[in-house]
Every structure is written in structure tokens, then in C-alpha cells.
Amino acid sequence: MPSAAVTFMLAAPVLNPVVIASTYVAFRGRSTLWTMVGGRFLLGMLVAIAVGWVVGNRSKEQLLKPNPEEEHEHLLELARPEARWRRFFVHLGNDFLFMGRYLFLGATIAAAIQTFLPTSVLTGVAARPVISVLAMMALAAALSLCSESDAFVAASFVQFGPAAQLGFLVFGPMVDMKLVALYAGTFRRGFARTVVVVAAVATFVGALWVGVAFG
Amino acid sequence: MNDAVVARTGAQIHEEAAPPRRWSPARVAGTVVLGAWAGLFWFLWLTGREAFYLSTRTDWVVPVAAGLLTAATIGRLSSAKVTTPKPIAARELWIFGLMVVPVVLVVFSHPATLGSFSAGKRAGFSGTSVAASASDIGSGELTLIDVAAGETSPDGERALAKRAGEQVDFVGFVTIRDDTPADEFLLARYVVTCCVADATIAEVRVVNVTPGQFANEDWVRVRGTIFPLGREVIVDAGDVTAVERPDHPYLTP
Secondary structure, eight states: OHHHHHHHHHHTTTSSHHHHHHHHHHHTTSTTHHHHHHHHHHHHHHHHHHHHHHHTTOOHHHHBOOOHHHHTTOGGGTTSOOOHHHHHHHHHHHHHHHHHHHHHHHHHHHHHHHHHSOTHHHHTTTTOHHHHHHHHHHHHHHHOOOTTTHHHHHHHOTTSOHHHHHHHHHHTTTSOHHHHHHHHHHBOHHHHHHHHHHHHHHHHHHHHHHHHHHO | OHHHHHHHHOOOOOOOOOOOOEEOHHHHHHHHHHHHHHHHHHHHHHHTGGGGTBOTTTTTHHHHHHHHHHHHHHHHHHTOEESSOOOOOHHHHHHHHHHHHHHHHHHHSOOOOOOHHHHHHTGGGOSOOOSOOHHHHHSSSOOHHHHHHHTTOHHHHHHHHTTTTOEEEEEEEEEOOTTOOTTEEEEEEEEOSSBGGGOEEEEEEEESOOTTSOOTTOEEEEEEEEEEETTEEEEEEEEEEEOOOOSSOSBOO
């Protein structure tokens, strides 16, 4: 069921005890603590479900690109009996080489942005409710942070309101430079675009609503 | 049956031999990339340079990755001979070449850590919300992590304000900006939760220092009196001495 797999893929980095706990620690002592912890959990779940729902019942062939590593010299090797341990490590190496190139590309872009883009350019939009949410979502995608630690960075942006910080915390773990490169390498273009657009729209609308309701 | 065929055709029947195996250029190239990355992780682990990229909480991944990638390299090398090797495509060769670039950069470049250049770019992060509660800040020896937490949380700010006038002992690197007065500098230290990508900065303004004594990136130990003023924290320097960069240059909350 691809839609369930996609929902799982997007929800896993947000909806887990470690991330919830780190969000709690990062925002404890603030009036927005439960807005951020609860908002991240619920909005993350809703966004993941929304993307899975939009993806619907597309088949595996409609979602995945063929893996060139599997096609290359592979069929002829099937007849060759190999030790299980060797198959494991060959598979491990293939996955590293296939995924590594996309991680390398995404990490390079993220590192360049982190190094050369002063974050002070963002502070000018902090007081604008709608643009600040978009700016923080864009920053989350650019920084490509680990979801276990991104709450500490989000909490440091004290100039921004809870809606913008929530947008950062929900969108970043689902769509960032490294993930987009991986999506582009693994999934067909239309699917990758669907994931990015639906996740962005759902996060933006949800974060704005939280900002209006609890901000 | 075989004998009959031999009799009619004159051909000799041999037991079918396994087709010869030859080195596959693509698999050999992949093995080289894997080996390079395995070597990088061993290098980081053996030289202790993992502390320049990871927090003490996550640096265990380095020896684990070194072991796994070494095994993957051996596994791939053992399967690099195939019956019908195909030439490696130019695009693949480029990709493999690019994947080795970070390895070369890390191994052969001067070991560097995040410093004042990055501190300027991260001005917006100034202060960090880390795992130090108001009660942590309010008692015990003050650390730069306490200071950073006090700069972002209202409770922490109040707890830190109560420590005004106390003696502190901080180690960090010097940051001097264009508008920094001659007898001051910013003492900074990065706080890393997972890896340097999530680094935030803990920063205090050190006043009453000898002008020109220290430059950007110098590591110093500052002993003095702390005066938290809202989100800015000032340390009146009693003693400032140059120190070596610590083995673990980043703080882990």
C-alpha cells in the first residue's frame, strides 16, 4: 500500500518519542511549550496523512524510479550462489553508493547555504505573520537538520512566533535539501513534486491556523 | 548419447566449465569509493577529529560506520569479478569521483572548526535553547550552556539575572566584529546537539580586556564577574589567558 508507506516515511521523523522529548526540552519554560509539542505531533501527523491521501493508490511502478544499480550486471549474477553474508555486504555497499550520491548533493547545497547565507536576512520578516511562516519553512528545508536537534535551533529564533517555529519543526523533517535529492533520485518526478507541494501547503495552512488559534 | 554425437561430428565434448570471471570496472570503482569513505571514518576516529564534526552524544557513529563500510568494501570487492563486465559510464565515473571529494578535503585540509566567520553568519541564532532549566541556571557553577539557555528563555533569563556579580570561568574563542570596542571582545562557543549542522552559539561580551591582545579565533580562558543584562551577558574580565583549542571544541547540552 504505497500511500501507507509514504505516510510512514513522512511521519517517522516527527512522530517518535525522541523528537517529542527533544521538542519538550527545547521549549520548556516557555508559554508556548504545549503549543509546540502538541502542535508538532498533531500537525506532523495530519500533514503525513494528507500527503498519503493525495498519493492514493498509485502502484509501485508509478512511484519508484528503476534502480540502475539493480539492472547493471545483476541478472547474470542471480544464478551464482553467493554466501548470505556476502550478499548482505554487497547490498549494503550498493545502497551506500546509490543513496550516497544524493545525500552528497543535498548536503553540499545545505552546507553552502549554512556557510554563506546570514540568518540575519530572516529577522526582517519575523514580524510578518504569513511571510515569517514561509521564511522559516524555507530555512528548515535549507538547513537540513536532524529532527532530534532541530527544536533547539527553532527555539533559538525568539523573534519568530509559534506559527513560524511550528512550520520549521513540521516541514523540515519531511522536506529538506538532502531529502529532496533522495526523493528525486528514488521516486519519479511527479511523485516527488506531489510530496513537496502537498507537505508545504498542508504545513503552511496548519501552522497559520495554530498561530491564529494559540499564538 | 554424447558419444554418438562425438562419433558423428568429430567434436570433443568437455564438461561445461564455468564462464571466466573478469573485473567489473563499475564494481571496482564502487569499491574504491566505499574504501575511501571507510578510510575517512577510520581517520576521523583514530585522529580524534570526529569531535570537530559531531557532538559527544553522536560520535559513536564514526567507529560503527568505519567498521560497516570496511565490511561493505570487502564484500563488494569479493563480488567485483563478474562473467560479463560492462564498461563504466562516464556519468557514473564522475559521480564516483565527486563522492570522493569530501574524503580528500577532510583528510588533506587543515583541521578546522566552526569559528568567528560562522558566528557572524549565525548572529540570528544568538543564544540557544539547550537542556538547561531555570533551576540548573539558578544553582551550581555557571557554564556557557547555562548562559545560552538564559539568553533565550524568560525563566532562564530571570534565573541568570540572579547570578549577577558572581565569579565565572569560561573557555571559548574570541570574536571581534567591526563595531566591537577596542577593550572588548565576544567570547563564543558553539553548542552542538547532533552535528555541526545544528550548531547554535553561546556568546558573552567580555569587557575591560587589553586592546589588541587577542584576535579572532584565539582560544582564551576568561575569569571574571558576570552581569546578565536582559538577553546580553557581560563578563567583567579579571584574568584572560590564551589556551589551546580544546579536544572537544563544541559543547554538548
